[in-house]
Amino acid sequence: MKIVHFSDLHLDSPFAWAGAAGEVARRRRQALRQVLLRILELTREVGADALFCGGDLYEHDRVTPDTAEFLRTSFADLGPIPVFLAPGNHDWYGPKSVYELVEWSSNVHIFREPSLQRLHLGDGIALWGAAHLAPANTNNFLDGFQVEGDGVHIALFHGAERSWFTAQGGGKEPHAPFDADQIERAGLHHCFLGHYHRPKDAARHTYPGNPDPLEFGEDGERGAVIATIGSDGQIHRERRPLALTDVHDIVLDVSGCTTQQQIRGRLADLVSGSEGLARVTVRGELEPSVELREDDLRDEMSGFDAIQIRIGEVRSSYDIDAIRQEHTVRGQFVSDVLAADLPPDEERRVLMSGLRALDGRADLEVL
Numbered sequence: 001m002k003i004v005h006f007s008d009l010h011l012d013s014p015f016a017w018a019g020a021a022g023e024v025a026r027r028r029r030q031a032l033r034q035v036l037l038r039i040l041e042l043t044r045e046v047g048a049d050a051l052f053c054g055g056d057l058y059e060h061d062r063v064t065p066d067t068a069e070f071l072r073t074s075f076a077d078l079g080p081i082p083v084f085l086a087p088g089n090h091d092w093y094g095p096k097s098v099y100e101l102v103e104w105s106s107n108v109h110i111f112r113e114p115s116l117q118r119l120h121l122g123d124g125i126a127l128w129g130a131a132h133l134a135p136a137n138t139n140n141f142l143d144g145f146q147v148e149g150d151g152v153h154i155a156l157f158h159g160a161e162r163s164w165f166t167a168q169g170g171g172k173e174p175h176a177p178f179d180a181d182q183i184e185r186a187g188l189h190h191c192f193l194g195h196y197h198r199p200k201d202a203a204r205h206t207y208p209g210n211p212d213p214l215e216f217g218e219d220g221e222r223g224a225v226i227a228t229i230g231s232d233g234q235i236h237r238e239r240r241p242l243a244l245t246d247v248h249d250i251v252l253d254v255s256g257c258t259t260q261q262q263i264r265g266r267l268a269d270l271v272s273g274s275e276g277l278a279r280v281t282v283r284g285e286l287e288p289s290v291e292l293r294e295d296d297l298r299d300e301m302s303g304f305d306a307i308q309i310r311i312g313e314v315r316s317s318y319d320i321d322a323i324r325q326e327h328t329v330r331g332q333f334v335s336d337v338l339a340a341d342l343p344p345d346e347e348r349r350v351l352m353s354g355l356r357a358l359d360g361r362a363d364l365e366v367l
Contacts, residue, residue: 154191
């Protein structure tokens with residue numbers, strides 16, 4: 001049996017993380033819809049027997065009636081191929097959810113219980129699925145669970161495998177947390193999951209990752225998983241990239257640049273030919289003579305839909321230790337700032353702005 005699995009599309013996401021608003025945010029949300037259509041086309045193209053969604057299909061608090069109708073018609077058009085939906089913490093199932101309010105076509109099955117429920121998938125394969133009924137505090141679906149009957153048993157749900165949560169540095173809340181070894185102990189051959197945006201193919205579970213980038217720092221292919229389920233429970237997986245949005249993480253090293261134009265030229269080389277969304281991390285040693293503001297960098301990136309500028313390990317070429325020893329106004333200023341125990345980035349900005357002011361400079365708004 002062949003299935004296509006995806007999760008974490010997050011339709012109607014606000015995209016505030018990228019500084020996107022208005023028309024830019026609208027285009028990003030439209031891109032998410034287009035990616036879903038690509039997933040449906042992939043399902044037809046590979047002759048899949050079913051389509052799985054591991055939750056967070058949309059944003060419960062932001063979903064529009066238009067999005068609800070888009071989902072209804074899109075899944076209906078996929079018929080007779082069955083669609084199995086396991087609501088997550090962002091698209092949790094409830095009386096006012098899209099899952100309840102929409103009149104779905106007969107090929108759509110939504111799991112509505114907070115415990116794993118069994119369905120016959122075909123070819124001796126049983127599918128167990130569950131739903132989140134609230135945006136938080138969902139328990140482990142595998143606690144106390146044991147499959148019933150012979151054949152191959154697979155599961156579909158939205159949950160946080162604990163070791164993967166630790167490996168990602170705790171970047172996401174551990175909704176419906178479980179341990180990987182619980183899968184085999186429960187008698188399940190494999191779990192198709194949602195929640196983590198970073199793709200992972202483990203021995204007994206699969207996280208497809210979000211199919212189109214939702215925030216900076218998301219690496220790995222973005223798309224859907226084509227999985228073939230053998231009669232012995234073995235899983236063969238293939239990832240198919242489907243993302244429409246290009247997200248770039250750019251490191252701009254300003255070391256050695258003595259003018260604003262040199263820095264802007266360096267950035268122009270880094271972003272040449274790129275488009276979409278970009279996060280620029282500035283690092284290196286910044287010369288006191290350089291007049292550089294955030295808007296100067298944005299001017300070089302007019303072809304991007306949204307831009308985020310952040311400061312990494314930026315060092316001032318002012319000799320702070322030497323200035324602190326001076327019996328001057330500059331020396332007292334530096335001593336006072338260092339004694340204030342400010343956060344590192346704020347300390348650097350205060351020192352740079354203050355020292356420039358004391359030098360008679362007017363460009364005090366520094367990176």
